[in-house]
Amino acid sequence: MIRNPGLKQSWLCAIGFVVLLIGLTACTHTVEQGKAFSDVGIQYADAVVELLDVTTDTVIEDDSNTLLYLQELTKLEDKEKEREKLEGFLKGHDDELSALVTTLEGFRIYARMLKSYFVNLQALATTDAPQSTAKAVAGLSDSINVTSKYLLKSQELTISEAEKKVLASLGRLASGGFHSAMLREALKRDARIIGEQLLLHEKLLAKLSGILEHSTKKRYETEKKERVVKPYKNKEITDRGKWKKDRARLLRTAFFVESLETAAKAAREMRQAWEGMLEGKTDLGASRLLLEDINEITAVAHQLKEALK
Amino acid sequence: MDGNTIRDRNAEVADLEAVELRLLAIDADELDDAKRNELADELHECSTNLLRLRNADLRNLSEPFKGREPELQAATSRLKNDLQGLENAVEVIDTVSAAMGTITEIVKLIAVG
Numbered sequence: 001m002i003r004n005p006g007l008k009q010s011w012l013c014a015i016g017f018v019v020l021l022i023g024l025t026a027c028t029h030t031v032e033q034g035k036a037f038s039d040v041g042i043q044y045a046d047a048v049v050e051l052l053d054v055t056t057d058t059v060i061e062d063d064s065n066t067l068l069y070l071q072e073l074t075k076l077e078d079k080e081k082e083r084e085k086l087e088g089f090l091k092g093h094d095d096e097l098s099a100l101v102t103t104l105e106g107f108r109i110y111a112r113m114l115k116s117y118f119v120n121l122q123a124l125a126t127t128d129a130p131q132s133t134a135k136a137v138a139g140l141s142d143s144i145n146v147t148s149k150y151l152l153k154s155q156e157l158t159i160s161e162a163e164k165k166v167l168a169s170l171g172r173l174a175s176g177g178f179h180s181a182m183l184r185e186a187l188k189r190d191a192r193i194i195g196e197q198l199l200l201h202e203k204l205l206a207k208l209s210g211i212l213e214h215s216t217k218k219r220y221e222t223e224k225k226e227r228v229v230k231p232y233k234n235k236e237i238t239d240r241g242k243w244k245k246d247r248a249r250l251l252r253t254a255f256f257v258e259s260l261e262t263a264a265k266a267a268r269e270m271r272q273a274w275e276g277m278l279e280g281k282t283d284l285g286a287s288r289l290l291l292e293d294i295n296e297i298t299a300v301a302h303q304l305k306e307a308l309k
Numbered sequence: 310m311d312g313n314t315i316r317d318r319n320a321e322v323a324d325l326e327a328v329e330l331r332l333l334a335i336d337a338d339e340l341d342d343a344k345r346n347e348l349a350d351e352l353h354e355c356s357t358n359l360l361r362l363r364n365a366d367l368r369n370l371s372e373p374f375k376g377r378e379p380e381l382q383a384a385t386s387r388l389k390n391d392l393q394g395l396e397n398a399v400e401v402i403d404t405v406s407a408a409m410g411t412i413t414e415i416v417k418l419i420a421v422g
Contacts, residue, residue: 059360066356069333073349075342089353096360103367110374113381120388127395182391190384197381200374207367214326221333230336 034125034183037277040290041118044270047297048111048201051263054301055208056104058215063097065222107204114197117190125183191278198271205267205297209260212304216260220253263300266293318366325359 070089076082227246231237273290332352337345 063356063360066352070349070353073337073345073352075345089349092353092357093360096357096364100360100364100367103364103371106371107367107374110371110378113378113385117381117385117388120385120392124388124392124395127392132396179395182395186388186391189387193377193380193384196373196377200370200377203370207370210322211363214329217326217330218333221330225334225336230338 030180030184030187031125033277034121034187037274038118038122038125040270040273040294042115042122043291043298044201044294045111045115045118047294047301048114048205049108050298050301051205051208052104052108052111054304055211056101058212058304059100059104060097062215062218063093067093069222110197111201114201117194117197121186124186127179187278195271195274198267198274202267202271206264209264212300213260216253220250224250259296259300259303262293263297266290266297269293318362318369322359322362322366325355325362329355329359 067090071086074082074085074089076085223246228243228250231243237243269290270293329352332348332355335348337348340348
């Protein structure tokens with residue numbers, strides 16, 4: 001028990017000041033990094049789900065286009081044989097396509113699990129527990145004052161308003177330090193698990209990009225043949241303006257393939273940023289840049305959705 | 310699956326993709342019915358093989374995802390527990406505070422009595 005109230009107050013203030021300095025520098029960095037990376041992680045998982053959706057829609061659309069083209073090509077004298085052949089085409093495609101769609105759907109579960117991890121990391125990083133602790137400590141100080149007055153009939157335990165404020169900020173910092181250490185420990189503990197998940201998602205995105213790139217090339221080949229090459233070589237261009245527009249649009253499609261490559265690159269950078277953050281190399285500016293790359297994946301997905309309409 | 314098998318599968322996918330693009334680029338208007346039917350057969354064969362190969366490739370990738378599912382779920386649960394622990398600390402302080410208030414009220418009542 002400290003008998004001199006003035007000494008007690010200055011002692012508390014001195015400790016409060018030192019803890020404040022140490023606490024502010026140590027806590028903020030990890031918490032801010034945890035917040036930034038969990039934000040990026042959530043958007044990344046959402047982008048993966050979106051790209052999976054678009055890939056599924058694209059493979060179905062492409063396969064239907066192929067089937068319609070097969071129907072257009074098939075011409076047999078015997079109509080019964082023609083029907084059998086077309087039925088065989090449809091069944092063959094249905095079997096292979098439904099298996100592929102089932103596999104693609106399965107990956108959505110894994111992407112959602114990764115999102116769930118980042119949502120919980122975000123909850124831990126953004127918890128208001130340190131602030132709540134400060135309020136709880138202030139409440140506790142009031143209780144001590146009331147209790148000491150009635151129970152102990154002592155004024156020596158009375159905590160002044162100034163001391164109450166210092167105690168509350170000490171409570172917040174102690175809790176904040178604990179919060180920061182807990183977050184740091186969680187990031188360290190899960191480093192390998194999340195690193196491996198990001199590597200797997202990177203491989204998945206590379207494969208999805210490959211599928212979408214081939215789909216783009218197929219559409220390009222078909223449209224180029226029908227809208228540009230055939231009318232040109234057969235001298236059958238009826239609307240010269242439209243022919244020029246079609247040709248220009250198809251030439252721009254080549255740039256779209258580059259966008260897909262950028263999306264796949266974003267996945268690689270996501271994993272590298274995770275490793276960098278754990279080594280303390282990734283700053284908040286890098287997280288923002290990474291977010292822009294991830295937005296590129298979403299932008300590509302939206303462009304493809306539009307193209308499918 | 311070893312590196313060579315993955316390379317082989319990737320090469321096989323790339324080969325089939327190239328064949329499919331070549332088949333699609335053919336101008337069917339220049340072919341007679343027999344050749345058109347032949348083109349349809351080749352395109353059907355190529356596109357279904359490509360679907361099958363892609364599915365096998367993706368299924369192969371889904372294996373490690375499946376294998377790591379329990380540890381990812383466990384990591385998520387640990388984060389939930391961490392957060393719960395922090396919130397519990399606040400609750401403990403609030404409970405102590407409330408308990409002290411109750412004791413004081415009882416003392417006041419006894420004193421009045």
